[in-house]
Amino acid sequence: MDALSTDKGQVPEYFRYHQKTALLRTFLRHPMTRVGLPGLLIIAIAAVLGPLLVPYGADEPDLAAIFAVPSWSHWLGTDQLGRDLLARLLEGAQVSLSVAIIATLFATVLGCLYGFVAGMGPVWLDRIMMQFLDTLLSIPVLLLVIVAQAFGESSVLKVIAVIGLASWMGTARLMRTECRRLMAADYISAALVGGASQFRLAITHLLPNAAAPLLVVVTVGVGQAVLIESTLSFLNLGVPSTLPSWGNLLGNGMSSLLGGAWWMVLFPGLMIVFTVASINLVGDGLRDIVDPKRRAGL
Amino acid sequence: MSTPLLNVEAVSRVYHSLGGMFSGKRHNVRAVNQVSLSLAEGDVVGLVGESGSGKSTLARMIIGLEQPDSGQVLLKGANIHACRAQQLRRMRQTMQMVFQNPYTALNPLQRIDAAIVEPLVNFKSLSQKERTTVAVRALEDVGLPARLLHAYPHQLSGGERQRVCIARALSVQPKLLLCDEAVSALDKTVQAQVLTLLRQLQQRYKLAILFISHDLAAVNQLCDKLLVMRQGEIVERGNCQTLLSNATHPYTQKLLAANHYLEGVGQ
Ligand SMILES: Nc1ncnc2c1ncn2[C@@H]1O[C@H](COP(=O)(O)OP(=O)(O)OP(=O)(O)O)[C@@H](O)[C@H]1O
Numbered sequence: 153m154d155a156l157s158t159d160k161g162q163v164p165e166y167f168r169y170h171q172k173t174a175l176l177r178t179f180l181r182h183p184m185t186r187v188g189l190p191g192l193l194i195i196a197i198a199a200v201l202g203p204l205l206v207p208y209g210a211d212e213p214d215l216a217a218i219f220a221v222p223s224w225s226h227w228l229g230t231d232q233l234g235r236d237l238l239a240r241l242l243e244g245a246q247v248s249l250s251v252a253i254i255a256t257l258f259a260t261v262l263g264c265l266y267g268f269v270a271g272m273g274p275v276w277l278d279r280i281m282m283q284f285l286d287t288l289l290s291i292p293v294l295l296l297v298i299v300a301q302a303f304g305e306s307s308v309l310k311v312i313a314v315i316g317l318a319s320w321m322g323t324a325r326l327m328r329t330e331c332r333r334l335m336a337a338d339y340i341s342a343a344l345v346g347g348a349s350q351f352r353l354a355i356t357h358l359l360p361n362a363a364a365p366l367l368v369v370v371t372v373g374v375g376q377a378v379l380i381e382s383t384l385s386f387l388n389l390g391v392p393s394t395l396p397s398w399g400n401l402l403g404n405g406m407s408s409l410l411g412g413a414w415w416m417v418l419f420p421g422l423m424i425v426f427t428v429a430s431i432n433l434v435g436d437g438l439r440d441i442v443d444p445k446r447r448a449g450l
Numbered sequence: 451m452s453t454p455l456l457n458v459e460a461v462s463r464v465y466h467s468l469g470g471m472f473s474g475k476r477h478n479v480r481a482v483n484q485v486s487l488s489l490a491e492g493d494v495v496g497l498v499g500e501s502g503s504g505k506s507t508l509a510r511m512i513i514g515l516e517q518p519d520s521g522q523v524l525l526k527g528a529n530i531h532a533c534r535a536q537q538l539r540r541m542r543q544t545m546q547m548v549f550q551n552p553y554t555a556l557n558p559l560q561r562i563d564a565a566i567v568e569p570l571v572n573f574k575s576l577s578q579k580e581r582t583t584v585a586v587r588a589l590e591d592v593g594l595p596a597r598l599l600h601a602y603p604h605q606l607s608g609g610e611r612q613r614v615c616i617a618r619a620l621s622v623q624p625k626l627l628l629c630d631e632a633v634s635a636l637d638k639t640v641q642a643q644v645l646t647l648l649r650q651l652q653q654r655y656k657l658a659i660l661f662i663s664h665d666l667a668a669v670n671q672l673c674d675k676l677l678v679m680r681q682g683e684i685v686e687r688g689n690c691q692t693l694l695s696n697a698t699h700p701y702t703q704k705l706l707a708a709n710h711y712l713e714g715v716g717q
């Protein structure tokens with residue numbers, strides 16, 4: 153008998169399942185995902201199909217129905233120009249979510265590159281880079297973003313860049329830690345002995361083995377990005393005010409709140425909370441599957 | 451005399467570690483101390499010694515995974531620690547290594563075929579078809595069926611994995627193979643198979659092998675020459691058979707006695 157056949161502790165826990173379907177089933181059965189995933193699905197479908205189903209355009213003013221209270225004709229009411237709030241929220245979902253997703257992807261690429269250099273480079277470089285990261289992390293993100301946004305014209309691209317630049321640090325730290333951990337593995341030594349370049353090491357060995365925790369960080373990152381984008385737009389520092397992003401709608405609603413148009417604040421607010429909560433729940437579910445210690449503690 | 455394939459000249463490595471938590475005293479471990487050895491083409495040399503005697507450290511310095519504090523490692527006359535990273539990478543084709551633990555030496559997310567051809571692909575660009583051909587032949591070489599090409603490491607037994615590791619190391623047709631406890635993690639029958647395999651491959655490809663082990667029986671089965679290491683130094687060297695039948699150094703005698711004792715218990 154093979155003496156070591158039971159001792160496979162070195163293989164990542166999340167890969168010990170012999171079939172990927174088993175892993176998927178565990179994920180789908182997780183209490184967090186059971187709530188979060190349908191939520192995300194609803195939002196995604198609404199963002200894609202919603203604007204086609206609502207009989208009003210997002211920028212279609214109706215001067216006969218200014219500040220209309222939610223009713224059968226305008227489910228979520230209208231704003232100061234008589235534009236249908238539901239149509240604007242659904243259109244806004246596309247804006248807010250694509251900004252958040254693209255910004256997070258940007259941050260992920262940036263963070264991974266930084267993490268690779270720090271995690272695979274010499275120790276002195278790692279020290280300097282981590283010190284720099286700590287310094288950056290001690291500055292409140294929102295402050296950074298607000299200062300950056302206060303300069304120059306607002307544009308979607310700029311918002312994406314600013315959110316990306318403000319949120320790559322967590323990914324960088326994770327990637328660096330994963331690299332340091334994995335670099336001690338025999339298969340990395342074996343790859344080095346096999347003449348692997350740093351690039352190959354990063355792409356074929358480190359990245360796949362760090363993919364699971366990375367996925368968690370990315371998921372949660374999208375939720376954070378939605379929040380940052382909303383906050384910026386709410387403060388009039390985000391995407392151009394002509395675009396119906398959720399933050400813009402919320403900000404616009406706040407200025408009409410004194411007039412009694414509660415729906416213009418409530419529904420954008422609910423939308424943001426619902427989205428971020430769904431994303432975080434899915435992120436938590438992923439985290440529990442990826443991290444065996446946490447799963448054991450359930 | 452022509453330059454030998456591998457020449458290790460007085461390499462040393464000291465590890466610094468803090469002593470106790472409160473003493474704060476620096477504690478130096480002389481892991482490898484002034485070790486010299488040389489291997490000619492086709493030499494099969496065993497390196498034995500108790501745990502902690504510095505065998506792995508020596509192997510890692512020879513293969514270039516670790517820097518010696520002093521001394522040099524010459525591969526075909528070129529100092530591998532003095533050359534540039536690019537050059538060292540090219541030299542890897544001459545020298546490969548099989549690691550102790552077959553469960554950690556393969557990337558769990560890399561398919562067997564990709565793992566086997568990886569070192570080769572680092573030096574040559576191969577089409578997908580050529581890669582498959584090479585991988586199939588390499589698997590045949592180590593006595594594994596071609597159906598394992600698309601398997602992942604966790605689907606293989608320890609012995610199969612170690613064969614895959616050997617196939618991977620041999621894919622670039624090296625002249626020198628370092629085996630650091632390459633069979634220690636395997637049970638006796640699989641161990642014997644892998645040793646036989648190594649011997650066959652050694653003869654087929656005129657490989658030089660530095661076989662590190664603490665198992666004298668395994669060394670006896672495979673090696674022609676023997677080095678005995680203790681506390682970072684080589685205390686005895688010579689012909690394998692002669693050394694094992696009449697050791698002169700008391701430490702070698704002790705090692706022999708310990709191994710016989712173990713074998714006696716096993717029977
Ligand atoms: N990275 C390190 N840091 C500090 N000390 C180390 C390090 N690596 C090895 N050592 C020490 O160096 C000595 C030699 O270790 P080495 O791993 O080379 O022994 P070995 O002969 O391979 O033992 P084994 O048969 O158990 O594998 C040991 O005393 C060990 O504690």
Ligand SMILES: [Mg+2]
Nearest residue numbers: 505506507631
């Ligand atoms: Mg060792």
